[in-house]
Amino acid sequence: MVTAADSGTYALGSLTVRRLGFGAMRLTGRWDSTGAVPSRDRAIAVLRRAVELGVNHIDTAAFYFSATRSANELINTALAPYPDDLVIATKVGPGRDYAGRWLHDIGPDRLRAQVEENLRQLGRDHLDLVNYRRTDSTHPVADHVAALAALREAGTIREIGVSGVDRAELAEARAVAPVVCVQNRYGLGARDADEDALVTHCGEQGIAYVPFFAIAGPGGRAGATVTDTPGVREVADAVGATPAQVRLAWTLHRGPQVLAIPGTSDPDHLTANVAAGALRLSAAQLSRLDGSDEVD
Numbered sequence: 548m549v550t551a552a553d554s555g556t557y558a559l560g561s562l563t564v565r566r567l568g569f570g571a572m573r574l575t576g577r578w579d580s581t582g583a584v585p586s587r588d589r590a591i592a593v594l595r596r597a598v599e600l601g602v603n604h605i606d607t608a609a610f611y612f613s614a615t616r617s618a619n620e621l622i623n624t625a626l627a628p629y630p631d632d633l634v635i636a637t638k639v640g641p642g643r644d645y646a647g648r649w650l651h652d653i654g655p656d657r658l659r660a661q662v663e664e665n666l667r668q669l670g671r672d673h674l675d676l677v678n679y680r681r682t683d684s685t686h687p688v689a690d691h692v693a694a695l696a697a698l699r700e701a702g703t704i705r706e707i708g709v710s711g712v713d714r715a716e717l718a719e720a721r722a723v724a725p726v727v728c729v730q731n732r733y734g735l736g737a738r739d740a741d742e743d744a745l746v747t748h749c750g751e752q753g754i755a756y757v758p759f760f761a762i763a764g765p766g767g768r769a770g771a772t773v774t775d776t777p778g779v780r781e782v783a784d785a786v787g788a789t790p791a792q793v794r795l796a797w798t799l800h801r802g803p804q805v806l807a808i809p810g811t812s813d814p815d816h817l818t819a820n821v822a823a824g825a826l827r828l829s830a831a832q833l834s835r836l837d838g839s840d841e842v843d
């Protein structure tokens with residue numbers, strides 16, 4: 548049986564994870580509470596199965612909630628007491644109020660409260676990895692990262708990452724504290740030359756690069772809704788995999804620093820995604836995929 552161990556490992560600072568992880572965003576159903584909501588049993592089973600399959604890096608956030616589901620609460624219910632090697636990555640910066648409305652202009656002074664909200668929901672005394680997710684530019688990145696660095700010093704969080712940043716913002720963050728990962732949108736059909744360069748830069752600096760929407764690609768938050776290019780379909784047929792698996796495998800082939808966090812509430816998709824961590828693509832297949840994708 549293929550497990551996440553077949554994808555290899557990478558160090559997030561002091562925390563080593565298997566490269567094939569899991570994103571919890573899709574467990575709650577749509578945040579505007581339209582459409583189907585995965586049953587609690589199904590969501591909990593998917594989380595437990597992910598860990599059984601060797602996944603030890605789960606991405607979540609306190610703002611991943613719909614009317615009746617919270618990703619953090621599902622993780623707590625499914626997995627506590629947590630395995631020693633499990634790394635739960637959360638993100639702070641923007642948030643959502645109780646009605647689900649986005650709160651974007653969150654100042655550095657409010658990050659502690661967001662970290663504590665995650666602690667309560669996950670039922671932990673510390674957070675393994677906290678990403679500062681940047682969606683506004685009214686405060687310097689450095690101020691937010693400094694706030695997280697203080698929490699790291701206090702032992703409340705173990706490691707710091709950043710999300711939604713460009714190379715200059717990453718440098719600004721690193722001037723304040725060690726940064727172990729960058730979590731940005733990246734995938735076939737959803738990348739540009741600057742982001743390609745940032746992936747490479749992270750590898751050179753020993754920083755993990757964690758793409759989101761790697762399967763969804765141009766579909767983004769709407770999910771895997773976009774028709775795959777002929778290149779993706781051809782390579783999928785050649786290796787006996789699905790287009791979603793090829794998309795994931797392509798990101799992992801960008802370098803050992805790339806970690807996958809595919810999101811799903813479907814147990815079969817979970818198994819397929821873990822299997823994608825073991826998929827090996829040839830140079831010719833990678834070049835076909837690169838060529839089938841428009842890079843600005």
Ligand SMILES: NC(=O)c1ccc[n+]([C@@H]2O[C@H](COP(=O)([O-])OP(=O)(O)OC[C@H]3O[C@@H](n4cnc5c(N)ncnc54)[C@H](OP(=O)(O)O)[C@@H]3O)[C@@H](O)[C@H]2O)c1
Binds near residue numbers: 758760762811
């Ligand atoms: N830092 C940030 O700003 C940020 C933003 C967005 C997301 N994230 C994180 O990144 C994670 C990944 O993003 P994501 O979940 O939106 O996108 P994704 O992993 O690229 O794709 C998820 C979509 O693909 C489908 N899918 C998953 N596995 C599949 C498979 N094997 N075959 C066919 N379809 C498949 C899912 O539907 P099914 O449920 O039907 O499988 C869903 O529609 C999130 O879960 C979240 O933890 C971070």
